[in-house]
Amino acid sequence: MKKIVLVLLLFLPTALWAQRTLDFRFDGGISWMRGGGAEGTSDRAITAIQPQVGAGLCFNFNPVFRLGLDYSYTRMLREQTRANLLPQPDGGVKGDVYRDFRTSFHGAGLSGELDLLGLGGRKKPLSLYVGSGVACLFATGNSYTIGVSNIIKPDKSGNTVHVTGHNERHGYVVPCIPLTLSLEYAFLPQVALRISSGYRFVLAGGQELSPKGQVYASVGLCFQQMK
Numbered sequence: 001m002k003k004i005v006l007v008l009l010l011f012l013p014t015a016l017w018a019q020r021t022l023d024f025r026f027d028g029g030i031s032w033m034r035g036g037g038a039e040g041t042s043d044r045a046i047t048a049i050q051p052q053v054g055a056g057l058c059f060n061f062n063p064v065f066r067l068g069l070d071y072s073y074t075r076m077l078r079e080q081t082r083a084n085l086l087p088q089p090d091g092g093v094k095g096d097v098y099r100d101f102r103t104s105f106h107g108a109g110l111s112g113e114l115d116l117l118g119l120g121g122r123k124k125p126l127s128l129y130v131g132s133g134v135a136c137l138f139a140t141g142n143s144y145t146i147g148v149s150n151i152i153k154p155d156k157s158g159n160t161v162h163v164t165g166h167n168e169r170h171g172y173v174v175p176c177i178p179l180t181l182s183l184e185y186a187f188l189p190q191v192a193l194r195i196s197s198g199y200r201f202v203l204a205g206g207q208e209l210s211p212k213g214q215v216y217a218s219v220g221l222c223f224q225q226m227k
Contacts, residue, residue: 023058023066025194027220031074035202035212050076052216054107060224064118068131070178072107074214076141085148092159094149101143103170103209107200109135109178127192131180137202139210140171174210176200184222192222 031052054072061067078101085093111133118124147164182196197217204210 023224025222026055027218028053029218031216033211074105076103092150092152098146103141106138125186127184142169176202
């Protein structure tokens, strides 16, 4: 049974391509992470704008509706600083003053898209797709933290300053719900310029380091068959 399912999965893209119902697209752009571990508690807020690349397969069932398999990669680099240190009972202070936070996000999802400009039933050179579906973010990375503490001697005759460093790896998988909007113009019979944007609602649950959402904008090409 497993062999039959594997053969069907391998054969399906080939069969759809032969029937001229399979398109391929790739794009690149920028993304913004918001909420959760992406923001932290920095006194000086830093906007996390990161590069993003992606690719996808589109299964066209008719001129209006298509089903897409999408993949994206985002590398988030974030430096956080904190100026306020917590006072200690002995009169000293203690706290983290710097954090280097790095995470690689691999996004994979399945979405359905509707062409609002093609509702008349005929494929046009200009298409406006809106869509939604289900997806997951697979995250791996590490955070490096520098801490400072100032310890006052009991007799108040002096103090000792300690500087510490801590490196910690992290990894998690979180589900998300994507919303997409893309404008495509077929400047050649088989090639279309694609401008897209979207938002992922990340269902982080109790995952502290996960962002609460991801916004992205990208430009790319969509290779499609003659209809």
